[in-house]
Amino acid sequence: MIMGGLENWNARSLVNCCIFSLLLCIHCTVAQQGFLSIQCCSDENFIDPITTISWITDENWYRDNRNCEDIRPGQEDTSYNRSRVFKSDVGNKWCYNLTTKRNQDYLVRGTFLSGDLQRNPPGSVFNVSVDATVIGLVNSSDDSKVEGIFKATKDYVNFCLLEGRGVPYISKIELRPLTSDYLNSESSGVLKLIDRVDAGNEGRNIRYPLDQYDRIWRADKYADPMANHISSSSVNITSSSPNLTNPPTEVLQTALAHPERLEFFYNNLDSEYYRYDLFLYFLELNDSVQVGQRVFDVYINDVKRIQVDIVLSGYRSFATVLNVTADRYLNLTMVKVFNGSQYGPVINAFEILQVHPLIQETDLEEVDVIMNVKNEFLRYNPDNEVLLSWLGDPCLPISWPRLSCERANGTSVITKMNVSSSKLGGPLPPSITKLINLKELDISYNNLMGNITEILTSLPNLTTLYYGCNPRLSNGFPASFRRSNLTTDEGKCTSQTSRHSARRIVIGMVAGLCILVSISIGIVFICSKKGKMLFKKKHDVNGYPMTKNAVYSVPSTEIILKSISIHIFTLEYIEASTQKYKTLIGEGGFGSVYRGTLPDGQEVAVKVRSATSTQGRREFDNELNLLSAIRHENLVPLLGYCCDNDQQILVYPFMSNGSLQDRLYGAAAKRKALDWPTRLSIALGAARGLTYLHTFSGRSLIHRDVKSSNILLDHSMCAKVADFGFSKYAPQEGDSGTSLEVRGTAGYLDPEYYSTQHLSAKSDVFSFGVVLLEIVSGREPLNINRPRNEWSLVEWAKPRIRNSRIEEIVDPSIKGGYHAEAMWRVVEVALACIEPYSAYRPCMADIVRELEDALIIENNASEYMKSIDSFGGSNRYSIERPIVILPTPVHTEASPILSQPLPPQPR
Numbered sequence: 089m090i091m092g093g094l095e096n097w098n099a100r101s102l103v104n105c106c107i108f109s110l111l112l113c114i115h116c117t118v119a120q121q122g123f124l125s126i127q128c129c130s131d132e133n134f135i136d137p138i139t140t141i142s143w144i145t146d147e148n149w150y151r152d153n154r155n156c157e158d159i160r161p162g163q164e165d166t167s168y169n170r171s172r173v174f175k176s177d178v179g180n181k182w183c184y185n186l187t188t189k190r191n192q193d194y195l196v197r198g199t200f201l202s203g204d205l206q207r208n209p210p211g212s213v214f215n216v217s218v219d220a221t222v223i224g225l226v227n228s229s230d231d232s233k234v235e236g237i238f239k240a241t242k243d244y245v246n247f248c249l250l251e252g253r254g255v256p257y258i259s260k261i262e263l264r265p266l267t268s269d270y271l272n273s274e275s276s277g278v279l280k281l282i283d284r285v286d287a288g289n290e291g292r293n294i295r296y297p298l299d300q301y302d303r304i305w306r307a308d309k310y311a312d313p314m315a316n317h318i319s320s321s322s323v324n325i326t327s328s329s330p331n332l333t334n335p336p337t338e339v340l341q342t343a344l345a346h347p348e349r350l351e352f353f354y355n356n357l358d359s360e361y362y363r364y365d366l367f368l369y370f371l372e373l374n375d376s377v378q379v380g381q382r383v384f385d386v387y388i389n390d391v392k393r394i395q396v397d398i399v400l401s402g403y404r405s406f407a408t409v410l411n412v413t414a415d416r417y418l419n420l421t422m423v424k425v426f427n428g429s430q431y432g433p434v435i436n437a438f439e440i441l442q443v444h445p446l447i448q449e450t451d452l453e454e455v456d457v458i459m460n461v462k463n464e465f466l467r468y469n470p471d472n473e474v475l476l477s478w479l480g481d482p483c484l485p486i487s488w489p490r491l492s493c494e495r496a497n498g499t500s501v502i503t504k505m506n507v508s509s510s511k512l513g514g515p516l517p518p519s520i521t522k523l524i525n526l527k528e529l530d531i532s533y534n535n536l537m538g539n540i541t542e543i544l545t546s547l548p549n550l551t552t553l554y555y556g557c558n559p560r561l562s563n564g565f566p567a568s569f570r571r572s573n574l575t576t577d578e579g580k581c582t583s584q585t586s587r588h589s590a591r592r593i594v595i596g597m598v599a600g601l602c603i604l605v606s607i608s609i610g611i612v613f614i615c616s617k618k619g620k621m622l623f624k625k626k627h628d629v630n631g632y633p634m635t636k637n638a639v640y641s642v643p644s645t646e647i648i649l650k651s652i653s654i655h656i657f658t659l660e661y662i663e664a665s666t667q668k669y670k671t672l673i674g675e676g677g678f679g680s681v682y683r684g685t686l687p688d689g690q691e692v693a694v695k696v697r698s699a700t701s702t703q704g705r706r707e708f709d710n711e712l713n714l715l716s717a718i719r720h721e722n723l724v725p726l727l728g729y730c731c732d733n734d735q736q737i738l739v740y741p742f743m744s745n746g747s748l749q750d751r752l753y754g755a756a757a758k759r760k761a762l763d764w765p766t767r768l769s770i771a772l773g774a775a776r777g778l779t780y781l782h783t784f785s786g787r788s789l790i791h792r793d794v795k796s797s798n799i800l801l802d803h804s805m806c807a808k809v810a811d812f813g814f815s816k817y818a819p820q821e822g823d824s825g826t827s828l829e830v831r832g833t834a835g836y837l838d839p840e841y842y843s844t845q846h847l848s849a850k851s852d853v854f855s856f857g858v859v860l861l862e863i864v865s866g867r868e869p870l871n872i873n874r875p876r877n878e879w880s881l882v883e884w885a886k887p888r889i890r891n892s893r894i895e896e897i898v899d900p901s902i903k904g905g906y907h908a909e910a911m912w913r914v915v916e917v918a919l920a921c922i923e924p925y926s927a928y929r930p931c932m933a934d935i936v937r938e939l940e941d942a943l944i945i946e947n948n949a950s951e952y953m954k955s956i957d958s959f960g961g962s963n964r965y966s967i968e969r970p971i972v973i974l975p976t977p978v979h980t981e982a983s984p985i986l987s988q989p990l991p992p993q994p995r
């Protein structure tokens with residue numbers, strides 16, 4: 089029930105609120121100074137009841153929780169159950185930028201739980217780095233932790249997962265400040281933990297709160313039956329004063345002793361030579377042992393390093409650090425000295441750390457500049473995949489996608505940048521001119537604007553510059569910059585290699601056309617002649633990797649088209665496919681919409697901006713940028729665009745069944761009324777499309793013009809939401825949200841948005857509620873030809889729903905054709921959607937769930953009702969609710985109403 093749901097929403101937020109304040113209170117009493125504990129993919133912040141550590145979600149780093157994997161709890165870590173999985177064709181490293189204090193030492197620990205999926209072949213193997221220093225490998229065949237100790241050199245550190253085999257994943261990150269005993273001036277670098285053993289402890293591992301730094305001391309089972317596990321709880325720890333960071337008392341209170349020798353052997357270390365630091369901690373637990381009574385030698389890899397007599401120092405404890413260079417294996421052995429020693433060796437704890445020399449990061453000035461370039465690009469391309477993959481150090485350990493670096497003077501500098509075909513819009517970032525080490529720059533095949541002159545004046549060392557195929561970039565090449573050592577396309581839309589690949593496409597396409605499609609020779613001629621202009625193609629300039637090779641050799645247009653996302657069409661091409669704009673199929677704020685046919689037979693709708701359009705250049709670019717990134721089966725995809733001669737033309741697939749509005753009360757409705765189950769499945773499809781938008785890339789996209797005429801129906805009556813011209817990102821903290829002018833259509837406009845101008849996804853929810861009412865009632869949202877009290881659909885329907893008189897609002901043409909329970913579900917969702925206060929409205933995901941239920945009830949019940957005759961009536965309580973087990977829609981198209989096989993969808 090939606091009403092129950094409403095109460096739940098409120099109750100849930102109340103509980104969250106309480107938990108949050110509780111969290112703050114506990115936090116202030118517990119001394120976890122400087123701890124940062126991140127649970128990746130967690131839904132909420134929480135406190136681990138056992139360790140009392142406060143955990144936060146990783147939403148500040150990655151907001152999109154679609155790539156999260158549930159992990160079955162393991163033996164040790166039962167408190168969390170998720171891993172974030174990084175799947176991207178573009179990225180090559182994924183970083184968590186963590187705040188640090190300069191010159192403070194830290195321990196950073198990543199936990200990598202692979203779950204079942206990851207264990208399947210081929211599995212994943214990838215590296216982990218602390219800033220530029222690679223410290224270790226994660227292999228999905230085991231759940232693992234990687235821990236590094238480092239000194240912060242600036243006010244943040246990037247903990248990164250690097251591209252490897254399979255997909256990288258991570259479950260949690262812990263950052264702990266340490267006192268400075270681990271790192272001395274000689275060992276500047278990152279110490280990777282190999283082992284940290286609490287000798288003599290056969291019970292549980294020891295960590296925070298017993299260890300104030302939250303190191304994890306591993307309880308160790310020592311195999312030799314002659315060894316003694318000894319412990320003493322009355323030990324005088326205060327008298328022990330090694331200068332090393334002490335293990336906690338509980339760790340020192342247990343020890344492993346042996347009458348002759350103790351041996352710890354590691355044989356699976358890296359096969360390269362590394363320096364290892366061994367921290368050894370000894371505490372005499374036997375009060376009666378005197379000087380000379382327990383003396384033993386410490387060997388590392390068969391070399392005697394020191395002789396230990398713990399009590400010799402005058403304290404009853406001793407700690408030391410030994411270093412060794414080793415590959416593959418490490419052998420730490422303690423042997424009782426032959427003569428004189430009464431007792432055998434003993435050890436309380438030890439740590440083995442592998443020393444990774446610090447890799448100098450990229451020149452800080454260079455980092456500042458490229459961060460500015462990234463941010464300036466991001467302002468106009470907030471969801472650009474390439475930009476979002478620019479994480480961590482720009483050059484090291486691997487450079488950002490589309491950048492290349494060189495070592496210069498002991499640091500790295502950026503020498504190449506190739507962002508061609510990256511769907512970038514907006515002005516050229518001014519900071520590009522500060523990348524003074526740049527030798528090659530390719531910004532071609534984007535939608536950038538501005539003037540190339542400044543780049544040429546500021547970057548004298550540039551040897552290659554491509555900037556063609558940016559329709560809004562000044563495309564003249566200033567003659568004064570012609571020089572022999574500069575390779576440039578002079579702003580023309582033909583860089584050598586791209587011309588090359590375009591020609592290959594044309595060949596494939598022409599072949600495909602000849603074989604598959606018989607079509608007028610004239611169009612083929614246009615295609616092959618203009619072919620190089622037809623496609624926006626990811627091309628390979630100067631050895632940059634091509635993304636997803638197209639299958640050129642297969643003579644099928646369809647395959648070729650599929651491999652290319654958005655096409656740039658020429659004006660001639662558009663005119664040919666629409667037969668000079670012969671068939672007008674609609675008009676909107678943007679301009680006119682014409683019907684056309686592409687050479688491969690695909691029917692398209694061609695939106696042409698009119699000269700008097702209220703929707704301007706800005707909306708055009710807005711829609712272009714959005715649509716190129718958006719793909720969902722319930723959203724109308726963009727096939728291509730044309731902006732020759734300042735024409736603004738968008739090309740979409742033609743939706744053969746028109747709009748929902750037309751089917752509800754337009755001309756199409758007069759021919760044949762839309763039946764209730766179809767209405768329901770259309771509502772569900774549209775809701776899914778909007779849910780996708782609202783959760784897009786973790787940053788909500790708001791449609792701003794949800795209405796029944798923007799919900800289109802394809803040949804199989806599958807709903808597709810159209811018209812993103814007005815879409816906006818939801819305002820975020822720090823945005824100046826007031827600058828948005830109120831947009832939308834009368835009758836659908838959220839009153840709260842209208843009065844406060846505060847835009848949120850809930851405004852779309854309001855409009856969607858109106859669409860639901862249209863679906864139920866078959867009435868338009870505003871009709872001043874009706875009696876005064878029926879002008880507004882919302883005002884007319886609301887009291888009738890509240891008084892349970894829904895028969896009065898249901899469309900007469902579906903009377904008797906619906907199941908009352910399903911109808912009630914929809915009506916109740918609609919009522920919740922049109923709540924005046926947006927806080928009380930559900931979110932789209934909740935609406936989807938409710939509509940899925942309704943559709944299943946409708947479909948199941950139509951069977952049920954056939955057998956039990958009398959249940960056609962309106963008493964919604966008279967029907968036993970079927971038990972509904974919702975399959976999680978992997979493929980959302982599987983709505984029951986459309987479960988018959990669909991004809992192949994043209995692309």
Ligand SMILES: *[C@@H]1O[C@H](CO)[C@@H](O)[C@H](O)[C@H]1NC(C)=O
Pocket residue numbers: 324326327
């Ligand atoms: C602990 O050590 C201190 C200083 O060495 C000493 O004064 C004190 O008596 C010792 N306490 C016990 C219980 O051994």
Ligand SMILES: *[C@@H]1O[C@H](CO)[C@@H](O)[C@H](O)[C@H]1NC(C)=O
Pocket residue numbers: 330331
């Ligand atoms: C421990 O520190 C003291 C002074 O703080 C110093 O005199 C002593 O040499 C140090 N011992 C070791 C083993 O570093």
Ligand SMILES: *[C@@H]1O[C@H](CO)[C@@H](O)[C@H](O)[C@H]1NC(C)=O
Pocket residue numbers: 351353387389390391419420421
């Ligand atoms: C480890 O070192 C000790 C002392 O040198 C030696 O006796 C022992 O054989 C070594 N163990 C292995 C497995 O190499």
Ligand SMILES: *[C@@H]1O[C@H](CO)[C@@H](O)[C@H](O)[C@H]1NC(C)=O
Pocket residue numbers: 274275410411
């Ligand atoms: C390794 O240990 C030796 C003493 O055993 C010390 O002289 C040397 O400085 C250490 N090397 C490093 C890099 O810490």
Ligand SMILES: *[C@@H]1O[C@H](CO)[C@@H](O)[C@H](O)[C@H]1NC(C)=O
Pocket residue numbers: 185186187244246459479480481
């Ligand atoms: C990390 O975050 C800090 C601010 O907290 C920012 O100044 C810095 O540029 C970021 N670094 C990277 C490489 O993302």
Ligand SMILES: *[C@@H]1O[C@H](CO)[C@@H](O)[C@H](O)[C@H]1NC(C)=O
Pocket residue numbers: 496497
């Ligand atoms: C390299 O470093 C030296 C001294 O640190 C400096 O004089 C020189 O200008 C640097 N060269 C470049 C190209 O940055």
Ligand SMILES: *[C@@H]1O[C@H](CO)[C@@H](O)[C@H](O)[C@H]1NC(C)=O
Pocket residue numbers: 524525548549
């Ligand atoms: C340009 O290159 C020359 C020689 O290759 C070099 O000396 C100069 O420092 C470079 N200029 C910049 C701004 O990097």
Ligand SMILES: *[C@@H]1O[C@H](CO)[C@@H](O)[C@H](O)[C@H]1NC(C)=O
Pocket residue numbers: 539540541542562563564
């Ligand atoms: C680009 O800017 C320069 C000066 O910054 C100006 O001289 C030139 O005319 C501009 N070019 C275009 C095409 O606007």
